[in-house]
Amino acid sequence: MTSEDLDVDRYLSRIGLVGPVEPSLEALGSVHTCHLLSVPFENLTVHSGGRVSLDIRRLYEKIINRRRGGFCFENNGLFSWLLVKLGFQVTLLSGQVKNYITGRYGPPFDHLILMVNLEGRRWLCDVGFGAPGFSVPLSLETSGLQQQGHRVYRIRKDINMHFLEWQQEENKGADGDWREIYKFTLEPRCREDFTEMCQYHQNSPSSFFFCKSISTILKPGGRLSYIGHRLITTTFPIGTEMATTTTRELKEDEIPGVLAEEFGIVLDSPLIPKDETITPPPVMY
Template sequence: MSEPSFDQQAWLGRIGYAGSLQPALNNLHKLIFAHSHAIAYESLDIMLGRTPTLDIASLQRKMIAGGRGGYCLEQNMLFREGLRSLGYSVTSLQGRVVRGLAIDAPRPAIHMLLQVNLPEGPYLADVGFGNLAPTAALLLREGIEQETPHEPMRFIDVGGELTLQARLRGEWEHIYRVIPYPRYDSEYEITNWYTATHPHTPYQSNIIAARPGPDRTRITMFNRRVTVRHATGEADKRHLNDDTEFRIVLRDEFGLNMTDDEIRTCIDVMECKGEKGAPHPFFA
């Protein structure tokens, strides 16, 4: 059941959704598209020394009332609550991220995703995978090329785990393997603590943000590098030079409500500890 404290209307207003509220596949597509475009993927609170909290009240304060984004656990926790408030049946799952790695790499289950159970079958819903989060629901069935508002996607089976792939520049690139077993929220709490506090994860030291853009584009920020990738796979890249440029990009292009001091702190952390070369493969 949905938590009584969830403000469905505030969420729908935040994502700009004014369509049908019936729990149906076509409406699920529209909700995913609206949420992913309105609430950016970002992990900047971790750079500010704030470990994300996953209770619904905190998520609403941050991402709905506070005008901020969040990373996978925050995004999909909030989206799950929104779907449940509308009457959708949702199963919570985890995935093994293999973006930029071997497809069968022995990866831990650190990504949260959702299975929405519909009369048409089980569908993946994921508004929290940065620059390759599917912008439509995807049927959890292998071997079917599925169109989205951005890249075509498909699943292939790898050792009993459906592996999500996107077609970029004419090639199929793998993203994550879906573990087909329900997860408890306590498991997400463990994952959240690990990803937010472990010194070897990229979030403590790097400015990371992503958001779908207009005309099937995606915009990604990794430290000073901002990339706009087109549906063809071609990309336009630019580098930021000063605080003013950082403020413009974070506020205007990613829609983040951040103070000058918060942005300056993130830049300071990045300059001291951030990666100097190419983006982490998860965010390339």
């Protein structure tokens, strides 16, 4: 595949949009949300005998032509290409994810995120994080609450470091229980900077992506997630209701059909389902 084979309209069709799309805040929100509703966050290449590549042509072939998904380096990597082609000013940023085992942060380049500068304002975009992720871009111009449906986020700044925080599925306002998701600076990065961490997440027993086979996708009103031998359905709260979660145990021969029917994923090689305990990483950050 050559660069001429990468077609913007085909990408837009993959996420359920019809071009042309002009660079505006409304358009940025639309492509961001539609991407999350259409492209799974998944690492199944790692668990079916393949290797993840950061090459844009290979990402396009996988996500657009083969209708797969990917983890952050793939989804946000290809999404950045789309935004640039649509006329947006995009900067790649390095994120460090809060580790729920150690309570500390991962190393630099642990997570690939995007900043879009539009009409003098900066927006955080991320279509490659999974369940805690936000559905529309977040403003980098405020540290105040940013509500998205039943969820609320904020971006707290401490000197040059920014901290993305949320209240999970509860919105209790400024005095609620804030939990950190990841931290990042606004220093521009390039795709090659993430190569080492992309390899790490495919090989390390301290990486969630190595230890567990996963796929998750945003749905209107909820989220659907596959992990190992489980299919988890989350329904977002409405009004004063709480979020509900149901889990279905899957037999191994059921998994390919579930992936195809629920996530649109058809693998080239047999999947080895995995849901192993993660080895705590060294506490360094």
